[in-house]
Amino acid sequence: MxxxxxxxxxxxxxxxxxxxxxxxxxxxxxxxxxxxxxxxxxxxxxxxxxxxxxxxxxxxxxxxxxxxxxxxxxxxxxxxxxxxxxxxxxxxxxxxxxxxxxxxxxxxxxxxxxxxxFPPQTPHTGEAGRPGSADAGGVLTFGDVELDPGALEVRRAGQTVDLTPTELRLLLEFAANPGLVLERRVLLRNVWEHAWDGDSRVVDLHVQRLRAKIGAEHIETVRGFGYKLRR
CATH class of the missing domain: 3.40.50.2300 (Response regulator)
Known part of the structure; x- marks a missing residue:
């Protein structure tokens, strides 16, 4: 380093x-x-x-x-x-x-x-075409965003999106829980591996950066609680 x-x-x-x-x-x-x-x-x-x-x-x-x-x-x-x-x-x-x-x-x-x-675990897949679900190739889709957990690649409208490892893990955490509200402390624990209460600004700023790359419409703020991936 x-x-x-x-x-x-x-x-x-x-x-x-x-x-x-x-x-x-x-x-x-x-x-x-x-x-x-x-x-x-x-x-x-x-x-x-x-x-x-x-x-x-x-x-x-x-x-x-x-x-x-x-x-x-x-x-x-x-x-x-x-x-x-x-x-x-x-x-x-x-x-x-x-x-x-x-x-x-x-x-x-x-x-x-x-x-x-180390790549994150592949999110749970369900019915094809729904957020957090996969096609035959294992690609998750939500709106114009495609997430390939196996290849660790993200595309928006067919164009490759470069995410840092932290941003990728954050997106996979959302994709594994489509429509569910994820509290900041849960994201800190699962994405940043903070065993203690970390600074929520870390989460907020990374969500902001992720929205800028994949589209703000895909991640909804639930005031007083956290964020969720829109179905």
């Missing part, structure tokens, strides 16, 4: 912890160096601080998302607003607030890597 952090003490200590857990970790002290190293090394995960010199973590995240769906975990010294929302809107999969316990950091990284490496 690639760790981009300008604070030398935090950078070295985080690297030492992750190496102790068996990870190979490259480090960069600023955003531009991080971008160059990302293009050269193609890491399997990015761990980015928000406040970076030259190119900040938000800008770096956007640049990476132009060409890659690699899992991205943002680190912020502030967990109460702009940093969190900006990072998620830029394409980060999750965020964590500094200072963070080593065990929590490793747990978040493991969850991200699992989502990227």
């Amino acid at each position: 690639l760790l981009v952090e300008d604070d030398e003490v935090i950078r070295d200590s985080a690297q030492a912890v992750l190496v102790r857990y068996g990870y190979h970790v490259s480090t960069a002290p600023d955003g531009l160096t991080g971008l160059e190293m990302f293009r050269e090394e193609h890491p399997d995960l990015l761990l980015l601080d928000v406040m970076l010199p030259d190119l900040d973590g938000i800008g770096l995240c956007r640049r990476v998302r132009e060409t890659s769906l690699v899992p991205i975990l943002m680190m912020s010294a502030r967990g109460d607003g702009l940093d969190v929302v900006s990072g998620l809107e830029a394409g980060a999969d999750d965020y964590i607030v500094k200072p963070v316990e080593s065990a929590v950091l490793v747990a978040r990284i493991r969850a991200l890597l699992r989502r990227a490496r």
